[in-house]
Amino acid sequence: MLQTLTILSCVALVFASVPGGAAPQNAKNVAGVTKGTVDACALLTSAEVEAIQGERVEETKPSVQPGGGLFARQCLFRTPTLSKSVSLSLTASDPVHPVAMTARQLWQKQFHSLELEGDEESAEGKNVKKLEPEREGESRKPRPVRGLGEEAYWVASPVASALYVLKGEMFLRISVGSTGQESERMEKSKALARTALKRISIGN
Amino acid sequence: MKVIRFCLWISFVVLLLASTAALIVSDPPPAWAQVGTPPSSTISSSSGPLSWDFAPVGGGTVINVGIQDICPPVLCDDHDLTLVLPAPAATFYQTMTAKLTFQYTWTSTLPTDLDIFAISPSGADHGPGSPDNSSTGPGQENLTVTDPIDGLWHIRSVASLAPVPTAAHLAVTLTIAPRPTAPMPPPPAPGAPTFINYPAPDDCTGTQQPPSCIQPALGSTTASTHGAGEPSIGVAWNTGKAFIQAGNHTLRVTFNDSLNPATAFWEDKRSPFARLSLDPIMFVDDGHFGGPNRLFTSQLNGVTSELSFSDDDGNNWLPTQGSGQPAGVDHQTVGGGPYTSPAPLTPTAYAHGIYYCSQDIVTAFCSRSDDGGLTFGPGIPIYTFAHVNGVDVPIAPGTCSGLHGHVRVSPDGTVYVPNENCFDANGASRPGVAVSTDNGLSWVVRTVPDGKSISPGSDPSVGEGVNNTIYLGYVNSDGHAKIAVSGDRGLHWSKSKDAGTPFGVQNAEFAEVIVGDDDRAAFAFLGTQTSGDTQSADFQGVWHLYVAFTYSTGRTWTTVDATPTDPVQRGCIWNQGGSNPCRNLLDFNDITVDKFGRVLVGYADGCTGSCVTDPTQNASTGPASAQDALATIARQVGGRGLFKAFDSTQFGTHSGDIVGHGKLCFGDPATGIQGDPGCKATN
Numbered sequence: 001m002l003q004t005l006t007i008l009s010c011v012a013l014v015f016a017s018v019p020g021g022a023a024p025q026n027a028k029n030v031a032g033v034t035k036g037t038v039d040a041c042a043l044l045t046s047a048e049v050e051a052i053q054g055e056r057v058e059e060t061k062p063s064v065q066p067g068g069g070l071f072a073r074q075c076l077f078r079t080p081t082l083s084k085s086v087s088l089s090l091t092a093s094d095p096v097h098p099v100a101m102t103a104r105q106l107w108q109k110q111f112h113s114l115e116l117e118g119d120e121e122s123a124e125g126k127n128v129k130k131l132e133p134e135r136e137g138e139s140r141k142p143r144p145v146r147g148l149g150e151e152a153y154w155v156a157s158p159v160a161s162a163l164y165v166l167k168g169e170m171f172l173r174i175s176v177g178s179t180g181q182e183s184e185r186m187e188k189s190k191a192l193a194r195t196a197l198k199r200i201s202i203g204n
Numbered sequence: 205m206k207v208i209r210f211c212l213w214i215s216f217v218v219l220l221l222a223s224t225a226a227l228i229v230s231d232p233p234p235a236w237a238q239v240g241t242p243p244s245s246t247i248s249s250s251s252g253p254l255s256w257d258f259a260p261v262g263g264g265t266v267i268n269v270g271i272q273d274i275c276p277p278v279l280c281d282d283h284d285l286t287l288v289l290p291a292p293a294a295t296f297y298q299t300m301t302a303k304l305t306f307q308y309t310w311t312s313t314l315p316t317d318l319d320i321f322a323i324s325p326s327g328a329d330h331g332p333g334s335p336d337n338s339s340t341g342p343g344q345e346n347l348t349v350t351d352p353i354d355g356l357w358h359i360r361s362v363a364s365l366a367p368v369p370t371a372a373h374l375a376v377t378l379t380i381a382p383r384p385t386a387p388m389p390p391p392p393a394p395g396a397p398t399f400i401n402y403p404a405p406d407d408c409t410g411t412q413q414p415p416s417c418i419q420p421a422l423g424s425t426t427a428s429t430h431g432a433g434e435p436s437i438g439v440a441w442n443t444g445k446a447f448i449q450a451g452n453h454t455l456r457v458t459f460n461d462s463l464n465p466a467t468a469f470w471e472d473k474r475s476p477f478a479r480l481s482l483d484p485i486m487f488v489d490d491g492h493f494g495g496p497n498r499l500f501t502s503q504l505n506g507v508t509s510e511l512s513f514s515d516d517d518g519n520n521w522l523p524t525q526g527s528g529q530p531a532g533v534d535h536q537t538v539g540g541g542p543y544t545s546p547a548p549l550t551p552t553a554y555a556h557g558i559y560y561c562s563q564d565i566v567t568a569f570c571s572r573s574d575d576g577g578l579t580f581g582p583g584i585p586i587y588t589f590a591h592v593n594g595v596d597v598p599i600a601p602g603t604c605s606g607l608h609g610h611v612r613v614s615p616d617g618t619v620y621v622p623n624e625n626c627f628d629a630n631g632a633s634r635p636g637v638a639v640s641t642d643n644g645l646s647w648v649v650r651t652v653p654d655g656k657s658i659s660p661g662s663d664p665s666v667g668e669g670v671n672n673t674i675y676l677g678y679v680n681s682d683g684h685a686k687i688a689v690s691g692d693r694g695l696h697w698s699k700s701k702d703a704g705t706p707f708g709v710q711n712a713e714f715a716e717v718i719v720g721d722d723d724r725a726a727f728a729f730l731g732t733q734t735s736g737d738t739q740s741a742d743f744q745g746v747w748h749l750y751v752a753f754t755y756s757t758g759r760t761w762t763t764v765d766a767t768p769t770d771p772v773q774r775g776c777i778w779n780q781g782g783s784n785p786c787r788n789l790l791d792f793n794d795i796t797v798d799k800f801g802r803v804l805v806g807y808a809d810g811c812t813g814s815c816v817t818d819p820t821q822n823a824s825t826g827p828a829s830a831q832d833a834l835a836t837i838a839r840q841v842g843g844r845g846l847f848k849a850f851d852s853t854q855f856g857t858h859s860g861d862i863v864g865h866g867k868l869c870f871g872d873p874a875t876g877i878q879g880d881p882g883c884k885a886t887n
Contacts, residue, residue, distance in 0.1 A: 160580055173585070
């Protein structure tokens with residue numbers, strides 16, 4: 001109990017210390033972003049995706065995985081070449097049906113219950129780890145990324161890596177399809193995440 | 205972040221000090237609970253019930269991270285119990301069964317949760333008892349150990365939530381009875397399926413030459429035939445060649461059906477892009493739904509991952525986007541099939557979508573390739589889960605836990621990813637499937653309403669018929685092999701059928717399903733007639749490979765024992781990762797069908813050599829022959845296959861009768877075998 005109270009106090013302190021969403025005055029072009037509900041497809045424009053991926057967005061495909069007090073709102077920005085598409089999902093607490101686990105708590109469980117690797121500099125394999133017979137244990141190594149949201153992690157996968165960013169009571173996941181190198185995918189993901197985060201700030 | 209870290213550090217220190225203080229101010233435990241020899245007693249079939257009192261334990265809230273194994277003073281009290289059986293367990297339990305029952309009670313004035321644990325002579329943990337909850341006033345947990353091994357047990361009273369030190373009482377009973385025999389399975393109907401098992405040969409050495417041995421691939425010192433845990437299997441429909449994955453080696457098998465029984469020629473066609481593997485996956489985009497028979501192998505080696513493919517039966521391989529990338533979170537599966545309408549414009553002539561699905565840190569995702577696996581789109585979440593107390597769990601209705609089975613695609617382009625642990629609309633944990641009807645762009649989760657998740661359990665398996673009927677095979681919470689059928693992409697399901705009933709199967713693992721015509725399916729699983737905890741090092745069950753067939757859209761099933769005289773495993777089958785001795789088989793088997801409707805099951809045989817006939821061997825304790833993982837193919841040689849069009853053609857060979865001179869072998873719980881003369885020669 002003492003621990004819980006202490007952590008709650010600290011979390012409150014953290015919230016108090018985090019700068020509020022610096023909503024720009026010229027946010028008129030952002031549709032669907034309102035307090036409490038965020039349209040994942042409104043977090044990026046087709047032009048922004050095209051600028052990063054080099055192909056126009058042919059379709060935006062929204063979907064929602066609801067329930068349990070959390071909403072995972074997703075949007076696929078599909079380009080003519082599927083491998084240049086972008087998947088974005090935003091996980092947030094459901095203000096209508098709040099339950100025990102908030103998005104922030106889910107983040108804490110997922111990213112802080114694991115032993116994390118050092119830094120993004122190791123993303124290109126400079127910090128190659130010793131091979132172990134533990135499959136899941138070895139591979140569950142998100143890498144911290146600096147300068148995005150409150151926290152950010154890069155989760156590498158052979159075909160579709162993802163960038164996770166925590167901001168307030170939401171977290172963002174961006175996955176960029178590509179034939180390029182992992183470092184290229186990461187930079188593209190970071191650029192898109194920065195743009196999306198501004199819209200989240202506006203919404204909040 | 206620094207503020208959070210500082211606060212968490214302060215919290216940790218405060219908690220540590222508080223815990224230490226709690227230990228100091230608690231009543232001193234009895235002297236024997238801290239040092240010296242714990243009290244002891246002996247129980248046997250003639251001793252009658254025993255009972256004793258445990259010393260008070262507790263004085264706070266404890267997060268149990270294996271306390272029962274250490275049994276520290278204050279938090280735990282130990283009693284040593286010697287169990288005597290009329291004969292050593294390995295032989296005694298061949299014909300007899302026993303139950304060691306614990307009734308554990310206490311009384312408290314504050315909400316209290318005490319736990320009872322029984323640590324076997326081999327170190328296996330049993331417990332906590334049930335119900336595992338807190339109560340005020342009288343509290344109770346019951347624990348039953350089936351077929352306990354003889355020797356010294358440590359029986360431990362452990363505090364989970366005990367605001368004040370709380371004593372407990374334990375009553376122990378040992379009951380022994382003859383092992384019940386399952387009802388005699390009905391004799392198979394004429395034309396019942398029969399199998400011949402083809403184990404991979406050992407590496408060629410010295411002057412040895414194939415086919416009596418296998419020549420390791422160029423650059424390899426072994427073909428890894430004994431390292432075939434979690435094998436995948438596939439058949440190239442254009443050439444008839446079969447493939448089974450053994451670690452990072454893709455083994456090609458050519459059957460010669462001009463001989464009866466057919467002979468098998470094994471070759472190691474390892475991809476040069478498949479280095480050391482911890483997560484081997486193989487997939488053949490076969491002709492079942494019009495695939496061009498492209499052969500994929502995906503390897504995760506902890507640092508990098510390799511995905512490569514071959515269009516000439518493994519003679520030449522090409523790397524894809526999935527090669528050479530640093531691998532992160534993963535539990536990958538590769539599959540493919542037709543696109544749903546409208547099909548996307550694809551950059552190449554490759555007609556099928558190829559899907560790579562994998563575990564991510566918060567979600568599982570699937571990524572689609574429109575160029576035959578060369579490049580993939582972004583990873584699209586298929587559900588979200590949470591990592592709680594070291595276990596991935598679904599977070600809400602419509603979501604599943606982290607680990608999933610193999611992705612499959614039906615002829616209409618619907619994509620399915622099965623999962624053992626999904627939440628239904630009421631929040632109940634059930635086996636289910638993540639379903640995409642738009643070529644993997646969005647997903648929903650659908651569950652089997654009469655299925656209950658088992659934990660820890662192995663992956664379920666989904667198969668699709670030519671007219672899109674799907675079958676989901678799974679291991680139910682009671683350990684039984686169940687299968688349900690849906691004609692509407694998982695929205696509604698038939699009542700689940702227990703495919704192990706004819707053999708009295710009490711525990712099953714590794715459900716694998718393949719479908720041919722819509723009304724015909726095969727469901728393979730490892731099964732044992734022994735009940736109890738399959739995760740326990742003490743488990744004495746003997747496992748066989750069973751294959752159940754339906755020719756009536758799941759209304760009735762005919763089950764055969766494909767390994768009647770050769771157990772696949774003796775003892776436990778470990779489902780919880782890591783390096784447990786019983787993890788030799790790893791996480792799954794696989795099943796496929798050739799173009800004639802013949803079913804082939806790829807499995808790792810964990811019991812080879814002397815283990816086959818020696819009941820004292822056990823995966824938990826060895827020797828190596830009881831901890832093997834030998835690449836083996838059970839190939840259907842008789843009975844009706846999965847395509848009606850080939851009935852009475854003996855799988856296209858037009859030779860032999862309906863049973864094809866295969867050995868008609870099926871299980872008999874009394875003798876272990878029944879069927880044709882010479883059946884025992886099948887292995």
